[in-house]
Amino acid sequence: MSEVVTPRPPLGCAAVMLGLFRAALQERHLPVTHQREAVAQVLFESGGHLSADDVAERLRGGNGHVGKATIYRTLGLLVEVGLAAEHDFDEGFKRYETRIGPAHNDHLVCTSCGEVVEFHRDELDSLQEQVARDRGFHVLTRQLKLYGLCALCDSESGDALRPAI
Amino acid sequence: MSEVVTPRPPLGCAAVMLGLFRAALQERHLPVTHQREAVAQVLFESGGHLSADDVAERLRGGNGHVGKATIYRTLGLLVEVGLAAEHDFDEGFKRYETRIGPAHNDHLVCTSCGEVVEFHRDELDSLQEQVARDRGFHVLTRQLKLYGLCALCDSESGDALRPAI
DNA sequence: ATCGCTGCAAACGGTTTGCAGGACA
DNA sequence: TGTCCTGCAAACCGTTTGCAGCGAT
Numbered sequence: 102m103s104e105v106v107t108p109r110p111p112l113g114c115a116a117v118m119l120g121l122f123r124a125a126l127q128e129r130h131l132p133v134t135h136q137r138e139a140v141a142q143v144l145f146e147s148g149g150h151l152s153a154d155d156v157a158e159r160l161r162g163g164n165g166h167v168g169k170a171t172i173y174r175t176l177g178l179l180v181e182v183g184l185a186a187e188h189d190f191d192e193g194f195k196r197y198e199t200r201i202g203p204a205h206n207d208h209l210v211c212t213s214c215g216e217v218v219e220f221h222r223d224e225l226d227s228l229q230e231q232v233a234r235d236r237g238f239h240v241l242t243r244q245l246k247l248y249g250l251c252a253l254c255d256s257e258s259g260d261a262l263r264p265a266i
Numbered sequence: 267m268s269e270v271v272t273p274r275p276p277l278g279c280a281a282v283m284l285g286l287f288r289a290a291l292q293e294r295h296l297p298v299t300h301q302r303e304a305v306a307q308v309l310f311e312s313g314g315h316l317s318a319d320d321v322a323e324r325l326r327g328g329n330g331h332v333g334k335a336t337i338y339r340t341l342g343l344l345v346e347v348g349l350a351a352e353h354d355f356d357e358g359f360k361r362y363e364t365r366i367g368p369a370h371n372d373h374l375v376c377t378s379c380g381e382v383v384e385f386h387r388d389e390l391d392s393l394q395e396q397v398a399r400d401r402g403f404h405v406l407t408r409q410l411k412l413y414g415l416c417a418l419c420d421s422e423s424g425d426a427l428r429p430a431i
Numbered sequence: 432a433t434c435g436c437t438g439c440a441a442a443c444g445g446t447t448t449g450c451a452g453g454a455c456a
Numbered sequence: 457t458g459t460c461c462t463g464c465a466a467a468c469c470g471t472t473t474g475c476a477g478c479g480a481t
Contacts, residue, residue: 432481444469444471445468449467453463455459455460
């Protein structure tokens, strides 16, 4: 059985990712600006699934101000160079996460508290291949979302009458 | 191996679904209006994944005019009573499909021509249960999307040099 | 010095909402 | 007859874009 890929990037990872971002920019002859570094750093240090507003809010608290347009532009840039992934959890807006190595496509989403947990099962990969072969489909990427209640919200909602004996 | 659930509802199905919709409205003491019937009929007869605009367009051609607000309200109503399902294929808008029996959650989406095909594999259900059990998650619904190229678009994009011998 | 970025604000597009008038039960 | 719907248009909200000025290389 496979295990969580990266619930949280290891310590020091943010710095490494920032370096990769700078390199990617230089490789494309794009300026390495303070704003781009600030946005990338916030995302890399969070280790979670941030919305553009989340990024804006975290920037307001300390690291200086960055316009929302620039935040969107930088997040798009991060996705483009492969250092971030975009997710849509049906909340009416997109979320972004640091992307390390292969894509993280499979998520558990708590519809009560909004928690998002990644998971991976090798069976899914082979299942995907089988379906693609059967249908003559050339699969490029996948998104699997299991919506429901996390253990905490589930116990809060239903177990009020059933204290753990 | 499991097979497609409903690539297209059987003939006469639209009429049955319309009856179910009328019954659901009456049960809730909600008026059965021409507009609601028109929107529901368009969706039921299409058998596909329609956007609100698609519905509006098909209504313009023949069945009389229905305001966009009413279309959105009726589609929401259909979802609420369980006769339609809402899908988001990352196109910037939602699509709706007739829902018969258990939910259709697993789709192949062609990013070139937009074709959407449903599929179902029993293995996915058991896999979902396993993940939920492992994580203490109470899964309520799931969405699996395999994005890529359908057989036709795939052959058009890459096989220009390899004619079928 | 040059090119491209940044910030602001306005535009955009799908969806929702407020309200006056009309239709179902 | 009363309640709820309908249509229009405006509001909404996340995201994108145009443009004048600034900053990185």
